[in-house]
Amino acid sequence: MSVLVFTENWDGKFKKMSFELVSYASKIAEMLNIQTVALSIGDVQEDELKKLGNYAADKIISVNNDKLKNLDNQAYTSVIAQVAEKEGAKVVIIAHNNTGKALAPRLSVKLKAGLGAGVSKLPSSVEPFTIFKKVYSGKAYSNLVIKSDIKILTLAQNSFEFEENVKSPAIESFEPALSDDLFKTTVSNVQKQTGKILLIDAEIVVSGGRGMKSGDNWSPIEELAELLGAATACSRPVSDEGWRPHEEHTGQTGKIIAPNLYIAAGISGAIQHLAGISSSKCIVAINTDKDAPIFEAADYGIIGDTAKVLPDFIQAVKEIK
Amino acid sequence: MKILICLSNVPDTTTKAKFVNDNTAFDTTGVQWIINPWDELALTRAIELKSDAANSIENITVITVGEKDAEPTMRKALAIGADDAVRIDAEPTDAYFVAAQIAEYLKSNPFDLIFNGIESADYNGSAVGGMLAEFLNIPSVSAVSAVNIENGQVKIKRDIDGGTEEVTSELPLVVIAQKGITKEPMIAAMRGIMMARKKPLNVVAPVEVDALTEIVNFELPQPKPPCKMIEPDNVKELVTLLQNEAKVI
Numbered sequence: 205m206s207v208l209v210f211t212e213n214w215d216g217k218f219k220k221m222s223f224e225l226v227s228y229a230s231k232i233a234e235m236l237n238i239q240t241v242a243l244s245i246g247d248v249q250e251d252e253l254k255k256l257g258n259y260a261a262d263k264i265i266s267v268n269n270d271k272l273k274n275l276d277n278q279a280y281t282s283v284i285a286q287v288a289e290k291e292g293a294k295v296v297i298i299a300h301n302n303t304g305k306a307l308a309p310r311l312s313v314k315l316k317a318g319l320g321a322g323v324s325k326l327p328s329s330v331e332p333f334t335i336f337k338k339v340y341s342g343k344a345y346s347n348l349v350i351k352s353d354i355k356i357l358t359l360a361q362n363s364f365e366f367e368e369n370v371k372s373p374a375i376e377s378f379e380p381a382l383s384d385d386l387f388k389t390t391v392s393n394v395q396k397q398t399g400k401i402l403l404i405d406a407e408i409v410v411s412g413g414r415g416m417k418s419g420d421n422w423s424p425i426e427e428l429a430e431l432l433g434a435a436t437a438c439s440r441p442v443s444d445e446g447w448r449p450h451e452e453h454t455g456q457t458g459k460i461i462a463p464n465l466y467i468a469a470g471i472s473g474a475i476q477h478l479a480g481i482s483s484s485k486c487i488v489a490i491n492t493d494k495d496a497p498i499f500e501a502a503d504y505g506i507i508g509d510t511a512k513v514l515p516d517f518i519q520a521v522k523e524i525k
Numbered sequence: 526m527k528i529l530i531c532l533s534n535v536p537d538t539t540t541k542a543k544f545v546n547d548n549t550a551f552d553t554t555g556v557q558w559i560i561n562p563w564d565e566l567a568l569t570r571a572i573e574l575k576s577d578a579a580n581s582i583e584n585i586t587v588i589t590v591g592e593k594d595a596e597p598t599m600r601k602a603l604a605i606g607a608d609d610a611v612r613i614d615a616e617p618t619d620a621y622f623v624a625a626q627i628a629e630y631l632k633s634n635p636f637d638l639i640f641n642g643i644e645s646a647d648y649n650g651s652a653v654g655g656m657l658a659e660f661l662n663i664p665s666v667s668a669v670s671a672v673n674i675e676n677g678q679v680k681i682k683r684d685i686d687g688g689t690e691e692v693t694s695e696l697p698l699v700v701i702a703q704k705g706i707t708k709e710p711m712i713a714a715m716r717g718i719m720m721a722r723k724k725p726l727n728v729v730a731p732v733e734v735d736a737l738t739e740i741v742n743f744e745l746p747q748p749k750p751p752c753k754m755i756e757p758d759n760v761k762e763l764v765t766l767l768q769n770e771a772k773v774i
């Protein structure tokens with residue numbers, strides 16, 4: 205029996221998220237007193253695979269098959285299910301990101317395993333299996349019991365304090381059965397942003413709202429982000445106006461993020477915006493209106509004009525770097 | 526081509542969450558119910574696609590698993606431009622239950638293109654679309670930010686971490702829609718509202734399915750300590766606090 209964790213790779217490399225997942229899985233395995241098995245699909249070198257052992261994976265299964273070059277949800281689900289069966293998985297852990305949201309529900313049906321989506325803590329009990337999850341877009345939480353024999357959890361990014369616990373797991377390669385009727389989609393024209401810190405990976409995010417007045421005023425936000433090693437984001441009207449690209453829109457209908465630091469400049473803090481950022485560890489608000497709701501969500505606030513505060517902010521950061 | 530929109534009936538996004546019965550049930554007092562924002566975008570995109578005769582879309586149906594009180598929201602979808610609606614008459618107890626009900630309906634009522642939203646604004650499961658596709662053993666594409674039809678072929682753009690991919694697929698297909706699929710949700714016109722009253726809203730009986738999860742109770746977030754205010758001419762202090770107190774830079 206095992207806890208199976210699916211670790212995605214990006215061009216053969218893992219990210220911090222992958223290690224969070226393995227560490228999280230190993231803690232659940234500890235609660236159940238069973239093994240942690242990590243599954244990697246794709247062309248990942250042994251050195252990289254071994255890194256999963258630093259976060260207490262007992263065994264690593266590597267599936268490397270040309271047919272799985274692109275994400276086909278049905279085919280990937282079948283592979284994970286085959287490994288889950290082989291390893292007697294009692295719990296399957298997947299990331300709560302684009303890929304995880306595409307695969308976990310399919311797997312839930314395939315294994316008849318109840319899904320706990322977007323968890324950020326360990327289960328409060330394993331008998332009954334009780335998880336804590338966000339509902340109503342962060343306005344509340346629920347304690348949810350998963351009743352099925354097998355359970356699937358998707359873990360929210362940057363939500364779990366993971367730790368090193370070095371093991372030297374065996375790496376096993378596995379050839380799944382892949383019948384042609386599993387592949388019904390074709391991927392073409394892959395476009396990738398390069399060189400930029402992705403919003404979902406960023407530990408610091410500098411974000412601007414309508415209070416910035418125009419897309420032409422974004423250079424202080426970009427400069428501050430650059431200095432802090434941060435990604436840039438924005439509120440919905442800002443992307444609707446075309447001041448900033450759509451990938452930067454955060455909130456209920458945009459990206460949901462949980463960086464260590466979120467700096468909101470000229471953002472009022474509408475409830476739909478907060479739905480995307482309220483899990484941030486620390487929120488800084490800069491706004492001219494002392495009654496703006498963003499100050500209720502923020503840890504630190506400055507009542508002031510972004511045109512003046514942001515340049516001072518940049519200066520002050522330069523002084524400490 | 527026939528299009529189905531899976532429609533979740535959710536509290537307006539500005540609703541404050543409150544609970545009753547020892548925090549075991551959502552307090553619906555005074556709540557405004559709306560079409561889940563992504564489902565509204567999917568519906569809008571379907572109507573746009575149908576308006577181009579070259580796409581030969583015969584019909585747009587909306588389906589909800591819910592009790593009678595979901596009907597006003599379903600009527601809104603008819604007013605916006607769906608042709609008919611189906612309500613599977615059951616209390617939706619979890620995503621697995623909901624997907625199983627819709628899958629059962631689809632077995633005898635096939636559709637070519639099935640839209641789901643990326644997330645329901647109430648239980649935030651991001652689950653029903655993928656589950657539905659697996660029940661039916663058909664493909665699903667998630668995080669979809671564009672859908673077009675070219676010569677009868679469905680062309681999709683999906684978001685991946687840090688980029689996009691173009692995907693084509695066999696039909697039937699479950700499309701799991703997010704931002705970008707259309708610009709703004711369509712609003713019902715007066716004529717649409719009048720017509721909606723006459724459009725069919727069929728109620729079908731549910732099948733026997735056991736939910737796999739059960740909510741024990743709800744909790745409200747811990748209140749946040751008050752925001753520490755810093756003078757606008759002393760941004761240096763903010764940076765010091767971020768460095769030494771919050772330890773985030």
Ligand SMILES: Cc1cc2nc3c(=O)[nH]c(=O)nc-3n(C[C@H](O)[C@H](O)[C@H](O)COP(=O)(O)OP(=O)(O)OC[C@H]3O[C@@H](n4cnc5c(N)ncnc54)[C@H](O)[C@@H]3O)c2cc1C
Pocket residue numbers: 412413414415416438439440441442453454455456457458469470471472473474475476477480490491492493496508509510511538562
């Ligand atoms: C179904 C639905 C979904 C939605 N989803 C999202 C979502 O995902 N994300 C999102 O962001 N919004 C979303 N919205 C929109 C949301 O309701 C707000 O309208 C939006 O967040 C406001 O954006 P803003 O804060 O940039 O603009 P505003 O609300 O206009 O706020 C601008 C702020 O800037 C301040 N300001 C002005 N000048 C200055 C200055 N010189 N210096 C400093 N501060 C200044 C003002 O005091 C004000 O507080 C959604 C709405 C609906 C109905």
Ligand SMILES: Cc1cc2nc3c(=O)[nH]c(=O)nc-3n(C[C@H](O)[C@H](O)[C@H](O)COP(=O)(O)OP(=O)(O)OC[C@H]3O[C@@H](n4cnc5c(N)ncnc54)[C@H](O)[C@@H]3O)c2cc1C
Pocket residue numbers: 530531532533534561563564588589590591616617618619620623640641642643644645646647648649650651652653654740
């Ligand atoms: C009064 C009431 C009580 C409820 N109690 C519970 C409960 O205790 N536990 C629970 O898990 N759920 C409950 N629900 C159901 C909940 O609203 C969802 O329908 C269901 O749980 C799926 O939620 P999700 O967050 O996984 O949806 P997601 O998977 O996030 O939804 C994604 C998409 O699936 C489709 N979809 C979702 N729900 C439906 C639906 N009902 N009908 C048609 N299409 C749908 C939509 O296209 C949506 O955009 C209740 C609903 C109501 C109205």
